[in-house]
Amino acid sequence: MKNEIRTEFLGVELSSPLVLPAGVLDISFSSMNQVSAVGAGLVTTKSLTIESRKGHDGPVVAEVEGGMLNAMGLCNPGIDAGLEELKLLKTAAEADVEGPGNCPVNVSIFATDVNGFSDLAERVNNSEADFLELNLSCPNVMDEFGVPLAASEKTVAEIITAVKSVCVKPVIAKLSPNVTSLTRIAGAAAEAGADALCMINTLGPGLEIDIEAGRPVLSNISGGLSGPCVKPVALRLVYECRKSGLSLPIIGMGGITTGEDAVQMLMAGADLVGVGTAVYYRGPGVFGLINEELLSFLKRKGLESITDINRII
Amino acid sequence: MIKDKRTTLPIARIVEETENVRTFTFRMDVKAAPGQFIMLTDFKGGEKPFSISDNMLEDGKNGYLSVSIKRIGDFTRRLFDMKAGDIVSIRGPYGTPFFIPGKPDEKTPEVVSKIKPADFRPVLCGGGFGLPPLYLLAKRLLEAGVPAKNIKAVGAGRSEADLLFEQQFTGLGIPYTGAAESLDDVSAAASLEGGCGRICGTAAEALTEIATETNFVYASGPDLMMKSLIPQMPQDTEYQFLFERYMKCAIGICGSCATDPGGIRICKEGPALWRHQVEQLEDFGVYRRTASGAIELFENRLAGRDRA
Numbered sequence: 001m002k003n004e005i006r007t008e009f010l011g012v013e014l015s016s017p018l019v020l021p022a023g024v025l026d027i028s029f030s031s032m033n034q035v036s037a038v039g040a041g042l043v044t045t046k047s048l049t050i051e052s053r054k055g056h057d058g059p060v061v062a063e064v065e066g067g068m069l070n071a072m073g074l075c076n077p078g079i080d081a082g083l084e085e086l087k088l089l090k091t092a093a094e095a096d097v098e099g100p101g102n103c104p105v106n107v108s109i110f111a112t113d114v115n116g117f118s119d120l121a122e123r124v125n126n127s128e129a130d131f132l133e134l135n136l137s138c139p140n141v142m143d144e145f146g147v148p149l150a151a152s153e154k155t156v157a158e159i160i161t162a163v164k165s166v167c168v169k170p171v172i173a174k175l176s177p178n179v180t181s182l183t184r185i186a187g188a189a190a191e192a193g194a195d196a197l198c199m200i201n202t203l204g205p206g207l208e209i210d211i212e213a214g215r216p217v218l219s220n221i222s223g224g225l226s227g228p229c230v231k232p233v234a235l236r237l238v239y240e241c242r243k244s245g246l247s248l249p250i251i252g253m254g255g256i257t258t259g260e261d262a263v264q265m266l267m268a269g270a271d272l273v274g275v276g277t278a279v280y281y282r283g284p285g286v287f288g289l290i291n292e293e294l295l296s297f298l299k300r301k302g303l304e305s306i307t308d309i310n311r312i313i
Numbered sequence: 314m315i316k317d318k319r320t321t322l323p324i325a326r327i328v329e330e331t332e333n334v335r336t337f338t339f340r341m342d343v344k345a346a347p348g349q350f351i352m353l354t355d356f357k358g359g360e361k362p363f364s365i366s367d368n369m370l371e372d373g374k375n376g377y378l379s380v381s382i383k384r385i386g387d388f389t390r391r392l393f394d395m396k397a398g399d400i401v402s403i404r405g406p407y408g409t410p411f412f413i414p415g416k417p418d419e420k421t422p423e424v425v426s427k428i429k430p431a432d433f434r435p436v437l438c439g440g441g442f443g444l445p446p447l448y449l450l451a452k453r454l455l456e457a458g459v460p461a462k463n464i465k466a467v468g469a470g471r472s473e474a475d476l477l478f479e480q481q482f483t484g485l486g487i488p489y490t491g492a493a494e495s496l497d498d499v500s501a502a503a504s505l506e507g508g509c510g511r512i513c514g515t516a517a518e519a520l521t522e523i524a525t526e527t528n529f530v531y532a533s534g535p536d537l538m539m540k541s542l543i544p545q546m547p548q549d550t551e552y553q554f555l556f557e558r559y560m561k562c563a564i565g566i567c568g569s570c571a572t573d574p575g576g577i578r579i580c581k582e583g584p585a586l587w588r589h590q591v592e593q594l595e596d597f598g599v600y601r602r603t604a605s606g607a608i609e610l611f612e613n614r615l616a617g618r619d620r621a
Contacts, residue, residue: 025568025576027606034576046568046606054604058352058360061562063317072567077607092574212321213400215356280566284576 003298004305005291007041009249009272010170010195012104012130014041017294017306018262018287019251021198021274022047022108022135022174023072025284029089036093036103039287042272043089043103045082047110047135050119052078056140062208062217067227067255068277069206071140071220074110079120082107083127090128106131106172110138112145114155118162125167132169134159137176137201139224150176150201153188160192170195172251177203177230182237183244196249198274200237203230203254227277231255235268242269242313257281259293266309317564321402324395330381331474334442335393336366338379339403344368345378346410347450348533348555348585351403352563353380355395359388362560364533364584365406366445366478367452378403381445381477407563411450411531411553411585413457420587425551428528430458436527437487438467438520438542440534444477446555447533451485461486465527467519468492469538492519517541531555537611540598554591556583559604569606572596 007017020043025031032043055075062069076082086105093103107129109120117134124132136150136159149155156173163171173189175182177200186197202224208217216222234254241250252265253274262273278286294306303309326338345351345368354360367379384393395401414433417426435454437447447466454464466482466489476491483489520530520542530546532539533555546552558570558579570579573595577583582590591597600610 024566025571027568028571028573028576028602030573030576031568031571031578033574052605052607055561057358058561059354059356060360060567061564062319063315063564065315068566070562072561075561075569075605077603077605081607210319210321210356210402213356213402217319217356219354219356219358219360277566280564283565283581 002304003295005294005298007272007306009042010131014104014272015039016041016287016291017266017272018042018290019106019253019272019274020044020287021251021253021276022133023070024276024279027076029085029092032089032105033092033096033103035284035287037096037098038285039291040275041104042106042131044106044108044133045086046076047074047108047138048076048079048082048120049074049110050079050116052076052081057219059218060220060223062223063280064206064208064225064229066229067225068280069204069208069218069223069225070202071205071218071223073220074138074141079109079123083123086128104130106133108133108135108174110135112149114158114162117159118166121163121167121171125169129169131172131196132163132167133172133174133198134163135174135201137174137178139176139178139202139205140220140222142205143220148176148178148201150174150185151179153185156185157188157192160189160194164193172196172198174198174201176201177233177237177254178205183240183246186241186246186248187244190246190248194248196251196271197241197246198251198253199241200230200234200254202226203233226255227280228255228257228261231257231261231264235264238265238270239268239313242311256290257286259290259297262290262294263297263309266306267312269311269313317404319402319404321400323398323400325377326397327395330477333384334381334477335384336379336381336445337392337401338367338377339401340376341378341403342376343378343406344376345406345449347413347453348411348446348553349406349408350563350584351378351380351405351407352560353392354402355388355391355400356402357391361388362407362557362563362580364446364555366448368449381442383442405563407580408584409582411453411555412587413453414459415457422551422587422589425529430454431460431463433459433529434463434527435459435529435531436465436467436520436523438530438532438534439469439477440532440538441470441475442477443532443534443538443555444468447531448478448481450531451482451487455485465490465523467523469519469534490519490523517545521545536598536601552588552591553585555585558583559602561604569602569604
């Protein structure tokens, strides 16, 4: 029997269900191309803003038991330079004879209001992007911008409606787990016309204190929590969205480190699976490793395709 | 279990090397390899990478680790205001170190992996602030059995005052060639890459004079200075260069320090890169990425400095 991890997502053929999420190895075309070449089916750019941002001062990361706190602070070269990088990525991927040829790209954008998202979405619509992701949920810029937009059903719906009117590319809403009911927000996003959802952004945020210095470790004081310790929360939230009847495609992420984790995420109801912090534990080659582990699961269970993996609901 | 441990401790000693360079030493029981770096913070905003310049292990227990720091911005100015006993926090050592003969790995070119320590005749070429990590390298080369008479050190700088570590190298029995060109242009001397053309010239000239007897070149310094060495090396000379790029996480996930077009991460696969890796770099000596990830061409940077 042939086992296959190729999959289709919103009309685009992907070599693997694994996704590089925004914020990991995605500043330069080189990093994204490398991740695509080693086995990610879809790569997401760093969240792009109108103007460039240098991000927070260091320390920007702190390893904690079972995971990682990070507060990069949305560093990015700005939408213009980011879309130039996208061109370089597409060219490099096509020229790479050993790579998969095409490199589907999800361009992530961040703004603080409806108009900002619309402006950025228009730019992405005129680019080589395959998908547009709305970062509605960065937990690390609250001092600057207040509570993430993903906390409000109304705001989420307004942004998606506005973006959909200027962008024909599929729109993915990246949602926050740090809300009372993610299911309700997800429902509002679906109703407003989102084509897919991406969940979860980092959890918390959390705090780590250096007791010798008597200071927070991160310069931003708090940072979003990722890594294996958040996986049960991510699985539960994806599952609850499915249980609520949501039928949109979901990119499920949060602590996925192994093929077994990825299978769990697919069983919880995800269509694609994001792999981020695992790059720290297993290196950029983690995408190829998880692909192999997924294949060996399919083989062991006698399944042809990842779509044959039964959801628990 | 946490892999990336942080050590917060008092500064054990501060030694002034030049007006703008000081060596900070910490009592740390950690074995560092030459070319590796640490991330250092004072928890007041900012965490920066510094190459390890010395690492002594006394009776295997009470170790010392040193980094040499140049005063270039707000963060390093704050460090220069600190005294022994003040608290800083360190994580690392990080990165792929320099090659030591007799200890090849899978990336070592075959021709180099076969060289015995006794036959190894390296030049250690440092541009300005690039010299300190080469001092730890020299010590490790001697420990590996490379005779001191086989090793040559070249220090290139904008002025005599920028020629670091002369006494340290000669103290190891390693001849040190200082190549300095004094500059009247204070703004160029104060800048990071500015005035680099002059360092390149002096470094390359010095290398030409001594390169004939060598079979390996280690270099550490600004991109343009390292690049200027390549045409001066006898053909087919293998080399390793120590790279500097904007670093944030230092643990290989953020992508800030990745080079083009292969995505080599200077914090993981670097900072020490082999010739076959260097030859693939498109950004080497052409541009570097800023904190935002934006591309900044060296020529614009130098032009900007000249205007200023």
